[in-house]
Structure formats: structure tokens, C-alpha cells
Amino acid sequence: MDDTAASTVATLRRFNRSFTQRIGVLDESFLGAGRPLGQARLLYEIGLGHTSVLELRQRLGLDSGYLSRMLREFEREGLVAVTADPDDGRRRVAELTAAGRRAWDDLDRRSDELAARIVAPLTERQRTELASALATADLLLRAATVxxxxxxxxxxxxxxxxxxxxxxxxxxxxxxxxxxxxxxxxxxxxxxxxxxxxxxxxxxxxxxxxxxxxxxxxxxxxxxxxxxxxxxxxxxxxxxxxxxxxxxxxxxxxxxxxxxxxxxxxxxxxxxxxxxxxxxxxxxxxxxxxxxxxxxx
Amino acid sequence: MDDTAASTVATLRRFNRSFTQRIGVLDESFLGAGRPLGQARLLYEIGLGHTSVLELRQRLGLDSGYLSRMLREFEREGLVAVTADPDDGRRRVAELTAAGRRAWDDLDRRSDELAARIVAPLTERQRTELASALATADLLLRAATVxxxxxxxxxxxxxxxxxxxxxxxxxxxxxxxxxxxxxxxxxxxxxxxxxxxxxxxxxxxxxxxxxxxxxxxxxxxxxxxxxxxxxxxxxxxxxxxxxxxxxxxxxxxxxxxxxxxxxxxxxxxxxxxxxxxxxxxxxxxxxxxxxxxxxxx
DNA sequence: CCATGTCTCTGACTGTAGTCAGAGAATCTC
DNA sequence: GAGATTCTCTGACTACAGTCAGAGACATGG
The missing domain is CATH 3.40.630.30 (Gcn5-related N-acetyltransferase (GNAT))
Structure with a gap:
């Protein structure tokens, strides 16, 4: 490992520690909606339009049994309707009901509010700087894992x-x-x-x-x-x-x-x-x- | 919420999603050491020199019963020795044994390797850019949560x-x-x-x-x-x-x-x-x- | 139409994380 | 030195996350 790599690794690890500690809350605020994290993540993905059970499983890396159980729970609560895919009867498609959409909007709003509260103490210039640093880091990290x-x-x-x-x-x-x-x-x-x-x-x-x-x-x-x-x-x-x-x-x-x-x-x-x-x-x-x-x- | 704030919030949320997905592995790699995440975090903190039980509890935000149980487990495995604080007999101090230090080094090495693997595909210039973007974002986020x-x-x-x-x-x-x-x-x-x-x-x-x-x-x-x-x-x-x-x-x-x-x-x-x-x-x-x-x- | 494979579901589990009440020992305050 | 407080520990819980085996419905290729 050369010097640049070593210092990048140190920065990445330091950032990871402080970020997860601070922003982990951003995910856990999902919990604030009275919903366990796993469920919140699933609901969020469904709301983004990733609706086939197969796709949800791959995206979230979940066990099919586990996912199936969560979908049943959502159906029981009336948040999600699961129907057979017309193109392939083995496949099933999950979609938000009106109540599910409201729950999703609620999650989204809470996340927005929490993120807004985090950046609130910064001045406008600092916020711009933060956004640009995060966008750069995001692109590079995403590129690195292609x-x-x-x-x-x-x-x-x-x-x-x-x-x-x-x-x-x-x-x-x-x-x-x-x-x-x-x-x-x-x-x-x-x-x-x-x-x-x-x-x-x-x-x-x-x-x-x-x-x-x-x-x-x-x-x-x-x-x-x-x-x-x-x-x-x-x-x-x-x-x-x-x-x-x-x-x-x-x-x-x-x-x-x-x-x-x-x-x-x-x-x-x-x-x-x-x-x-x-x-x-x-x-x-x-x-x-x-x-x-x-x-x- | 003005425009700068809204776009910063969107960037922050986007980054959070992609970062946790990608680098969540960085924490879970602790699990790769055959140790649950909670234990790994605790062991890591002890190894950093935050040794009093009180301090560990505050830093990690843990329930005292939960923490106590994990410390007993570490003692049983011979990784940590817990003794009374000489200054205040109510307080207890945890310290790594030689075996605990080895386990800590192992965690540290694994994290380093994983972080290194993440940045490996980047060129030297990109790594420098990433490190500087992360350092900027870190300072600003830390400052925002002061x-x-x-x-x-x-x-x-x-x-x-x-x-x-x-x-x-x-x-x-x-x-x-x-x-x-x-x-x-x-x-x-x-x-x-x-x-x-x-x-x-x-x-x-x-x-x-x-x-x-x-x-x-x-x-x-x-x-x-x-x-x-x-x-x-x-x-x-x-x-x-x-x-x-x-x-x-x-x-x-x-x-x-x-x-x-x-x-x-x-x-x-x-x-x-x-x-x-x-x-x-x-x-x-x-x-x-x-x-x-x-x-x- | 039969064999094989895919996708989802149910049931029975395990391990991890975390909470709460209360006891016991040490310390502090008056 | 008595009473309140602080710190840690134990025991008894609960909820969440995740795994595994196997069944059933459907699809596909010969």
C-alpha cells in the first residue's frame, strides 16, 4: 500500500466512523416512524418503484422467506398490495396502496426533516461546500465500486x-x-x-x-x-x-x-x-x- | 427551507443511501472477524483507550446491563480484564489483555484492508480528491453537530x-x-x-x-x-x-x-x-x- | 406432457440488540 | 454516621434480523 492509498484509507475510516455515528440517526429516524429499519427500507424501495419481489430481494439482499414475511405484514396493515406479474405467474409484484403511499411520504418527510436539521447550523456557503464535497465523494466511491x-x-x-x-x-x-x-x-x-x-x-x-x-x-x-x-x-x-x-x-x-x-x-x-x-x-x-x-x- | 438547504438535504440523503450501502460493509467486515457488530464496536473503543465502563457507555450509548454482559463475555474469552478504578471504587475499568490486543489488531487490519480494497480501483489523483472531499465533508458535518x-x-x-x-x-x-x-x-x-x-x-x-x-x-x-x-x-x-x-x-x-x-x-x-x-x-x-x-x- | 428449473411462500429456527427493574457496593453530602 | 446518590451488575424480558428446509404454483425446453 503506497502513501496516497494509506492516507485515503485512514481518511475513509475516520469519515466512516464519524458519519455513521452522526448520520446513522438518519436511518434510525425511519424507526421514529414506529417502524423497524428493515421494514422502513423495504417500504422505501417499493415506493421508489422497485416493485417486483425478485428485484426487491436483489436490491436489499434479503432472504426470500424474510422478505415474504415482511410483505405479508405490509398487506395485513393495508400498505401494500401484492399481485401476480401478468407476464410471469411465478413472479409477484408489490405496489403501494393509497395508505402505503401516505406512509411512504411520511418516511420521506421525516428523513428530509432530519437531514435538514443536521445541516441547519451551517451557513449557506458551508452548505454549498458540504454538498459539493459529498457529491464528489459520492461519485468517486460509486465509481470505485463499479x-x-x-x-x-x-x-x-x-x-x-x-x-x-x-x-x-x-x-x-x-x-x-x-x-x-x-x-x-x-x-x-x-x-x-x-x-x-x-x-x-x-x-x-x-x-x-x-x-x-x-x-x-x-x-x-x-x-x-x-x-x-x-x-x-x-x-x-x-x-x-x-x-x-x-x-x-x-x-x-x-x-x-x-x-x-x-x-x-x-x-x-x-x-x-x-x-x-x-x-x-x-x-x-x-x-x-x-x-x-x-x-x- | 430555502433552495440551498433543500439541495444540500437531497445531496446528503443521496450520499447517505449510497454510502451506507457501500461502506456498511466496512462495519460489517468487523463481523467477518466472527464477532457481532456490537461486540466489535465495543472492543474497538476499549482498544482506543476509552477504558472506564462509564465512558464506554456514554460513547457508545449503551444500556449499562447490555454493556456489562458484553464485558463479562470478553472476560470469559480472555480478551479483556475489568478491574475497579483505584480513584473511585464504584467505577470499573476495562483493559485489553494481550489476547485482546491481538483481536483488536485483527479488527483494525481487516478494516484497513477493506477500506483499501474500496479505494484500490481509483487512480492516485482520484484518491487524493476523495480524501480531500471526505475530510471537508467530515469537518462540516462534525461542525454542524457541535x-x-x-x-x-x-x-x-x-x-x-x-x-x-x-x-x-x-x-x-x-x-x-x-x-x-x-x-x-x-x-x-x-x-x-x-x-x-x-x-x-x-x-x-x-x-x-x-x-x-x-x-x-x-x-x-x-x-x-x-x-x-x-x-x-x-x-x-x-x-x-x-x-x-x-x-x-x-x-x-x-x-x-x-x-x-x-x-x-x-x-x-x-x-x-x-x-x-x-x-x-x-x-x-x-x-x-x-x-x-x-x-x- | 414430462422433467427440470424458477419464484414465492410457510414454518421452525437461531442469534443479536436492546430494555427494564432491582440489588449491592462505594461514594458523597450534610 | 445516616441518607441520598452513583455506578455496576444480574435476571428476566422483548423485538428485530436473518437462516434453512421444503412445499406449491408456474414456466420452459425437449
């Missing part, structure tokens, strides 16, 4: 990520961007064993993606690399690229190529910083204006 | 705070500062009903102090105002002054006076910002070079 997972390029997460990517290209390219049917056509090429597709998860949300396809026997091509706008500047793009590069190596290629459009200046800068060098046009992609290559490490 | 309490001016907290104050004056005044026996002589004047003494607590530590004494029938004097060096620039001084001013009003005075030395430029600036105006020398304090006054609001 995970990179291989998914099916035709699966819902991949589709959603690439759609966001195409929409962004359409907005930024001078003459717009028409993906045509690439979304479905290209999927097979981004599957093992000659390709792959990776999404970056932060709290089960997809915040970045990228694919690898075969270019020729010894060359892999990186495509569809995209980072969610909220997540730029936190190193997620760089780490996505690193993840993809290691997949290229794993798939047995010894050279990487990629293309991009001239307006994507941040991407170009990142490729250059990552050791990519310009190379000749290697495809007839009408949207490509820059071509790069890099040997596999 | 409480101002009336204490006896001859009590241990008041003595400690004023001693630190005098030591600082001695270091900063050109010809040093000799408190003489003011510490004991002045105490009665800083007691109700004509005076008072206030200390600012953050986590049971004294971070600022100040006293009010009778100047004449309608005038209260603010004295011994001091802020711990680590806590300057976070608004604690300003809030100590405000607290003292409200005590002056409560005690029935309608004017405030105070004096200070020319080298205490931050203090002078603060008094001016707070609406104090220069006035004529009103005492023969050999260390005073500036005199201020302000009407009670």
Missing part, C-alpha cells in the same frame, strides 16, 4: 446501453446517426468465443458498456464503447477500456483496433492516453473518421 | 479548554501571556446568575469555549473565547459567539463588551463581522489592545 460483467449483447441491459449510446451519437454527430438494424445484426459477433460484450454496473444500474468483435485472426476490434454522461470524469471509461483490452487478450488476439468519430474528442483523448496510435482506415464505417491500434500487452 | 453546553467554569472541561486558550495566547502574544491564578479566581464570576460558561462539544470532545461575566448592571462581558485550532474555519467560533450572546440576553444585560489583543486578527475580524464596534478602553487588562461593544439584539 463492476464489469460480461452479458449477452442481445440482452436487455446491453440493448438499453447501446440504445443510449446510439441516441447520444445521433445528438452529437453533425449529420446525426442512424443505427439501422445493427443492434440485432451485430449481436452474434459480440458473443464468445470470438467476441464479447461488457457492461459496467453501479448499484445494478448500467453506467458503461463496450464490445469486442473479431477483426481478423489475430486482431480484435473494440466497439460500442459508451459511458453514461453522469459518470464521466470518474475513470469509468478508462476502466471499461482496460476491461475490454483484457478480454481481447483472453480471446487470443494480439492486436486491438477501434474507430471513432472526430467529434468524440474526450474518447479520442482517452485512447491516446491509453497508448493507442492512429492507423489507416481499416473499414468502410461511414461514421468513422479516426482509426486507432494498439498491441495487446 | 452542541453548546453550560458547564461549571471550575470543572475539568472548562479548565482544560481555558488552559489550552492560555497556552495559545502565551505562544502568540509578543511578550507571552501569564494567566496567574485567573483560572481559579475568575471562576465564581462566570457562574449563574450574573455570568455563565459554555463549552462546545463535538463527540464529547471540547472544541471551543467562552464565558460571560457581569461588567455592570446592564452590561455583560464576553471572555475566554477560544476555538480548537483543528476546528477553525468551520463556523464554530461564530456559533460560540452567538451562543454566548444569547446567554448575555438571558442573563438580563442589554449591552455586550469584550476586549482582545491586536495579534488575534481572526478574532477581531469575526467580531467586526458579527456587528461589534470599537469602543474606548473599559478596563485595565494589560493584554488588551482592542475593546468592542454591541447592543443585545
Amino acid at each position: 463492476s464489469f460483467d460480461v452479458v449477452d449483447p442481445a440482452g436487455p441491459e446491453a440493448i438499453a446501453a447501446m440504445t443510449a449510446y446510439f441516441d447520444e451519437l445521433d445528438g452529437r454527430f453533425v449529420d446525426g446517426f442512424d443505427p439501422g438494424d445493427t443492434l440485432t445484426v451485430d449481436a452474434p459477433s459480440m458473443r464468445e468465443p470470438t467476441g464479447t460484450f461488457v457492461v459496467a454496473h453501479a448499484d445494478d444500474e448500467v453506467v458503461a458498456c463496450g464490445g469486442v468483435v473479431r477483426h481478423d485472426a489475430t486482431t480484435g476490434e473494440i466497439k460500442r464503447m459508451w459511458v453514461h454522461p453522469d459518470w464521466r470524469g470518474a475513470g469509468v471509461g478508462r476502466r471499461t477500456l482496460t476491461a475490454l483490452e483484457s478480454h481481447v487478450a483472453r480471446l487470443g488476439y494480439d492486436r486491438i483496433v477501434l474507430d471513432t468519430n472526430a467529434v468524440l474528442t474526450e474518447a479520442i483523448a482517452m485512447y491516446e492516453r491509453a497508448g493507442y496510435t492512429p492507423t489507416a482506415r481499416y473499414n468502410d464505417n461511414p461514421y468513422a473518421q479516426r482509426w486507432f491500434t494498439k498491441p495487446v500487452a | 452542541s453548546f453546553d453550560v458547564v461549571d467554569p471550575a470543572g475539568p472541561e472548562a479548565i482544560a479548554a481555558m488552559t489550552a486558550y492560555f497556552d495559545e495566547l502565551d505562544g502568540r502574544f509578543v511578550d507571552g501571556f501569564d494567566p496567574g491564578d485567573t483560572l481559579t479566581v475568575d471562576a465564581p464570576s462566570m457562574r449563574e446568575p450574573t455570568g455563565t460558561f459554555v463549552v462546545a462539544h463535538a463527540d464529547d470532545e471540547v472544541v471551543a469555549c467562552g464565558g460571560v461575566v457581569r461588567h455592570d448592571a446592564t452590561t455583560g462581558e464576553i471572555k475566554r473565547m477560544w476555538v480548537h485550532p483543528d476546528w477553525r474555519g468551520a463556523g464554530v467560533g461564530r456559533r460560540t459567539l452567538t451562543a454566548l450572546e444569547s446567554h448575555v440576553a438571558r442573563l438580563g444585560y442589554d449591552r455586550i463588551v469584550l476586549d482582545t489583543n491586536a495579534v488575534l486578527t481572526e478574532a477581531i475580524a469575526m467580531y467586526e463581522r458579527a456587528g461589534y464596534t470599537p469602543t474606548a478602553r473599559y478596563n485595565d487588562n494589560p493584554y488588551a489592545q482592542r475593546w468592542f461593544t454591541k447592543p443585545v439584539a
